[in-house]
Amino acid sequence: MVISGEAGQRVRGVSQSRGARHGSLLHGQSACDLAASLIPESSKRWRHSRSAAEAASEAGQTLSSDECRLLVDAAWVHDIGYHHPDPPTGFHPLDGAQLVLEAGWPQRIAALVAHHSEARFMAAARGVLSALDGWPRETGPVSDALVWADLTAAPAGGRLGIRDRLADIRRRHAREAPQRAAARTLREPHLLLAAARVDLSLVRAGADTRLAFPAARIRRPPSAAVGWLASRHPGRCTGDLEAALHACADLNLEDADRLLVGARGGPDQTLAWAMTPLDEVTTNDR
Numbered sequence: 001m002v003i004s005g006e007a008g009q010r011v012r013g014v015s016q017s018r019g020a021r022h023g024s025l026l027h028g029q030s031a032c033d034l035a036a037s038l039i040p041e042s043s044k045r046w047r048h049s050r051s052a053a054e055a056a057s058e059a060g061q062t063l064s065s066d067e068c069r070l071l072v073d074a075a076w077v078h079d080i081g082y083h084h085p086d087p088p089t090g091f092h093p094l095d096g097a098q099l100v101l102e103a104g105w106p107q108r109i110a111a112l113v114a115h116h117s118e119a120r121f122m123a124a125a126r127g128v129l130s131a132l133d134g135w136p137r138e139t140g141p142v143s144d145a146l147v148w149a150d151l152t153a154a155p156a157g158g159r160l161g162i163r164d165r166l167a168d169i170r171r172r173h174a175r176e177a178p179q180r181a182a183a184r185t186l187r188e189p190h191l192l193l194a195a196a197r198v199d200l201s202l203v204r205a206g207a208d209t210r211l212a213f214p215a216a217r218i219r220r221p222p223s224a225a226v227g228w229l230a231s232r233h234p235g236r237c238t239g240d241l242e243a244a245l246h247a248c249a250d251l252n253l254e255d256a257d258r259l260l261v262g263a264r265g266g267p268d269q270t271l272a273w274a275m276t277p278l279d280e281v282t283t284n285d286r
């Protein structure tokens with residue numbers, strides 16, 4: 001796909017003045033410029049994108065400097081597909097990925113944009129999964145951190161905990177078609193676990209930053225609870241289980257244990273466990 005004319009110039013053009021204003025702090029100068037060439041700076045989406053880039057720079061503290069820069073770049077441009085001048089699919093992760101490639105950016109960033117925040121679930125509901133499958137899907141700390149960045153950046157800028165962010169998404173899409181609503185529901189535990197993995201890595205690194213699950217640091221260090229559960233359930237503390245525990249980190253230990261015992265096997269049940277809303281669980285210390 002080639003974007004021609006004025007729109008193409010906007011995508012390809014790099015505004016040094018905008019980069020100077022935004023890039024030095026966030027390491028994402030060129031990505032900031034690409035985003036600014038498409039997203040009106042007066043818009044909520046611009047503020048969301050800027051907040052996502054700020055969050056990415058926090059999440060990237062546990063990554064190498066190269067990966068952190070790539071992550072911040074991806075965060076800047078993850079939603080540019082909403083502003084594609086002639087959207088080929090109408091699915092913003094795919095349209096955004098094409099814009100990223102068209103701008104001459106690395107395929108890895110384009111692929112991160114294509115799959116950002118578990119886009120595969122909504123792609124399936126919208127009938128574009130085969131197109132998405134054409135992009136390699138990265139899993140690991142960088143893709144997790146992009147989830148963390150997107151899902152802790154409020155839609156109009158600023159920051160939110162992930163549970164509040166997901167609740168806001170559900171509210172805004174309350175009237176959408178059942179198939180899409182079901183896809184969002186299926187997506188949520190994967191987003192929670194990705195964010196919890198990032199929280200864990202930040203807590204372990206002693207990073208001084210907000211967390212996707214803000215209560216966790218205050219109420220109990222997740223490492224202590226993981227250790228306690230590991231002693232009770234040897235062999236069960238997989239990475240995902242640790243993440244799930246962190247997702248429910250403001251449960252008291254007895255309730256966490258009860259839920260864990262109820263989840264007898266497999267990542268699906270661990271995911272279901274991680275999804276258990278905190279306000280549906282009786283706790284002794286809340």
Ligand SMILES: [Fe+2]
Nearest residue numbers: 048078079150
């Ligand atoms: Fe976003």
